[in-house]
Amino acid sequence: MNRRSTRASGTDRMPSGVPGFDDITNGGLPRGALTVVLGAAGTGKTVFALQVLASGAREHGEPGIFVAFEENGAHILANLSAFEWADSVIPERGVHLLDAQLSQAVEHGGAFDLIGLLAVVKAKAEQVGARRIVFDGIDVLLGYLESASRVRQESFRLRDWVHESGLAAIVTAKADALGNAVQPGLELLDFMADCVVAMHHRVAHGIALRFLRVVKYRGAAHSANEFPITITHAGVEIAGNTTVEMSYPASAERISTGVERLDAMLTGGYYRGSSVLVTGVPGTAKTSLAAAFAEAAAKRGEKTLYVSFDESPAQIVRNVSSIGMSFSEHIDSGMLHLRSLRGRAESPEAHVARIRSLLSELQPKNLVIDPLSALSQFGNEPDAEGAALQVIELAKRAGITTVATSLVGNAAPLSEQTPLNVSAIADTWMHLTYLNQGGERNRTLTIIKARGTGHSNQVRELVLSGTGVTLADVYAVGGEVLMGTLRWEKENEARKARTAAHNGAVLRQKKAAVALAATSARIDDLVRQRAIQEAELERLQIDGAAEAGHRADETDELLQRRDADPEADVRGNTVPS
Amino acid sequence: MTPPAAAATLPPLTLRLYIASESPNSVAATKNLYAALARHPALQVNLEVVDLLRDPERGIRDGVMFTPMLVRSEPTPERRLLGSLGNRSALLSLLGVEESAP
Numbered sequence: 263m264n265r266r267s268t269r270a271s272g273t274d275r276m277p278s279g280v281p282g283f284d285d286i287t288n289g290g291l292p293r294g295a296l297t298v299v300l301g302a303a304g305t306g307k308t309v310f311a312l313q314v315l316a317s318g319a320r321e322h323g324e325p326g327i328f329v330a331f332e333e334n335g336a337h338i339l340a341n342l343s344a345f346e347w348a349d350s351v352i353p354e355r356g357v358h359l360l361d362a363q364l365s366q367a368v369e370h371g372g373a374f375d376l377i378g379l380l381a382v383v384k385a386k387a388e389q390v391g392a393r394r395i396v397f398d399g400i401d402v403l404l405g406y407l408e409s410a411s412r413v414r415q416e417s418f419r420l421r422d423w424v425h426e427s428g429l430a431a432i433v434t435a436k437a438d439a440l441g442n443a444v445q446p447g448l449e450l451l452d453f454m455a456d457c458v459v460a461m462h463h464r465v466a467h468g469i470a471l472r473f474l475r476v477v478k479y480r481g482a483a484h485s486a487n488e489f490p491i492t493i494t495h496a497g498v499e500i501a502g503n504t505t506v507e508m509s510y511p512a513s514a515e516r517i518s519t520g521v522e523r524l525d526a527m528l529t530g531g532y533y534r535g536s537s538v539l540v541t542g543v544p545g546t547a548k549t550s551l552a553a554a555f556a557e558a559a560a561k562r563g564e565k566t567l568y569v570s571f572d573e574s575p576a577q578i579v580r581n582v583s584s585i586g587m588s589f590s591e592h593i594d595s596g597m598l599h600l601r602s603l604r605g606r607a608e609s610p611e612a613h614v615a616r617i618r619s620l621l622s623e624l625q626p627k628n629l630v631i632d633p634l635s636a637l638s639q640f641g642n643e644p645d646a647e648g649a650a651l652q653v654i655e656l657a658k659r660a661g662i663t664t665v666a667t668s669l670v671g672n673a674a675p676l677s678e679q680t681p682l683n684v685s686a687i688a689d690t691w692m693h694l695t696y697l698n699q700g701g702e703r704n705r706t707l708t709i710i711k712a713r714g715t716g717h718s719n720q721v722r723e724l725v726l727s728g729t730g731v732t733l734a735d736v737y738a739v740g741g742e743v744l745m746g747t748l749r750w751e752k753e754n755e756a757r758k759a760r761t762a763a764h765n766g767a768v769l770r771q772k773k774a775a776v777a778l779a780a781t782s783a784r785i786d787d788l789v790r791q792r793a794i795q796e797a798e799l800e801r802l803q804i805d806g807a808a809e810a811g812h813r814a815d816e817t818d819e820l821l822q823r824r825d826a827d828p829e830a831d832v833r834g835n836t837v838p839s
Numbered sequence: 840m841t842p843p844a845a846a847a848t849l850p851p852l853t854l855r856l857y858i859a860s861e862s863p864n865s866v867a868a869t870k871n872l873y874a875a876l877a878r879h880p881a882l883q884v885n886l887e888v889v890d891l892l893r894d895p896e897r898g899i900r901d902g903v904m905f906t907p908m909l910v911r912s913e914p915t916p917e918r919r920l921l922g923s924l925g926n927r928s929a930l931l932s933l934l935g936v937e938e939s940a941p
Binding site (some may be wrong): 360362364367368369371372373374375376377378379381382383384385386396406457 | 860864870891895896898899902904909922930933
């Protein structure tokens with residue numbers, strides 16, 4: 263059926279028809295081998311076993327036999343009618359019921375054994391060509407045996423018969439809450455079985471939580487973890503992603519958060535198909551943020567499922583209209599589907615099943631769960647956490663973008679812890695909180711993580727108004743973040759300061775220009791003065807040379823007249839004073 | 840020692856003993872039944888022994904899955920007694936006779 267079955271080692275596997283079970287057992291139940299399903303009353307053992315038979319007959323053409331020790335066939339069929347595969351549990355489809363109760367009417371007159379029973383069952387199996395067989399409520403039968411040693415003896419007989427028959431056999435037996443067989447001697451059945459499946463349930467706050475664990479699988483790898491299960495009209499189902507493997511298509515496409523500035527903070531918005539967790543104390547506008555996303559998606563023409571816990575669709579429509587969102591318009595257009603679930607009415611697993619069926623029915627592109635923490639109203643239980651993870655993984659596998667809100671307790675209102683450890687698996691985690699300051703409570707938004715995307719590490723103020731959700735910058739002054747009125751005041755102050763600064767700058771510029779002009783004027787003046795002085799100097803030099811020439815002529819004349827030595831006397835006599 | 844006075848008026852019995860061939864419990868049941876019948880010769884008994892190993896279809900048809908099993912179909916109401924019939928009082932009760940004094 264799938265590639266896992268080819269990987270199975272040792273035993274030949276048979277698809278169980280129980281969704282998720284083949285994953286945790288690497289291919290299903292063992293053929294030609296004995297599987298013991300243990301569980302307290304009402305844990306779903308019989309449903310599990312019948313589902314295996316119904317699936318075998320319906321999907322694999324493998325007839326099966328149901329040997330009933332506890333209830334008669336008519337009773338079993340009546341109890342089955344709620345399951346969608348109930349119509350397969352008829353001889354015409356290949357599922358045969360064999361009544362084998364030891365009713366009250368049977369008296370006990372000594373030792374008995376299973377030899378006759380197994381002979382009858384063998385004949386029936388050959389007659390119908392059975393490949394699968396269920397012995398339901400073996401503890402009831404073996405309880406009639408006189409001693410624990412006889413129980414062991416008949417258990418061995420049954421096991422040997424199964425191995426010889428080549429059938430895939432399931433034996434159901436009652437167990438206590440700890441998963442131990444209640445029948446003395448029956449513990450040997452676990453020991454010699456090839457595969458042991460323990461089912462149990464516990465009630466938390468009035469709600470049944472169901473689990474399944476593969477305790478043993480001879481000669482084969484299997485997951486021994488305890489898995490939450492649901493029992494719905496589809497039967498038993500291992501809830502959520504049961505294998506460790508995670509392979510989701512990763513989209514590079516961004517879609518709007520519904521808040522323009524948040525898109526910017528996330529460098530374009532949420533990744534399509536990613537999961538977003540919004541945490542915060544009550545009243546921090548988690549719902550508004552989720553609603554903004556839903557509205558934006560619906561506006562883009564993308565079908566969006568909005569699952570709300572404990573708030574009616576009418577309430578939600580009214581509430582979001584106060585921040586300017588028109589949900590009713592999108593509901594009418596078929597783009598937005600509001601569904602309200604009652605948090606405490608069902609187990610987390612049942613909610614997961616409900617959401618799963620809504621997803622497959624509506625095939626939305628986006629999902630809002632508000633709040634996801636409704637699943638954990640039983641307290642901080644791993645079950646609830648498991649359920650929350652299942653929802654997120656379910657959506658991821660389907661490529662659905664999910665925005666889930668989660669309430670964090672009032673006890674630590676500033677804490678960024680979330681009771682559901684979903685923050686680890688969510689791709690984007692934003693935390694909303696209040697800051698009390700200057701007589702106001704203001705909402706802040708912090709992006710704690712955003713996988714695969716650049717994001718601002720700054721705290722922003724979240725502002726709700728009649729036109730929707732917006733973000734505002736916050737001011738950090740001396741290590742304190744200012745918001746609301748204080749932010750406004752600060753903004754105002756800053757505006758004034760900017761104006762003043764601007765005016766000052768203009769003035770300085772003008773002054774500088776004047777100074778420059780003055781300097782330039784002075785430079786021009788000096789240049790002019792220099793030119794004048796240069797001209798003056800030139801004139802003086804010319805005059806000086808003419809005078810000297812004139813004097814030399816006179817000296818020559820004088821020397822000629824005195825017949826004197828020109829070198830000696832002329833110098834001393836010719837220098838003017 | 841006299842046979843119980845009521846024995847003469849006992850209605851005839853239709854019995855079927857379902858066994859699994861020579862398995863120990865089946866052998867024991869057969870012995871115990873024959874011994875009881877031998878001790879009560881006044882009983883009119885129509886006995887059929889069904890071996891489910893040879894004729895498993897009968898088990899399905901008759902709704903008898905376990906061996907050994909003694910079924911009294913007449914007189915009605917039907918009574919079924921499971922096991923090797925070592926429980927003598929239960930066997931005699933089914934046969935409708937009192938335990939004779941030893």
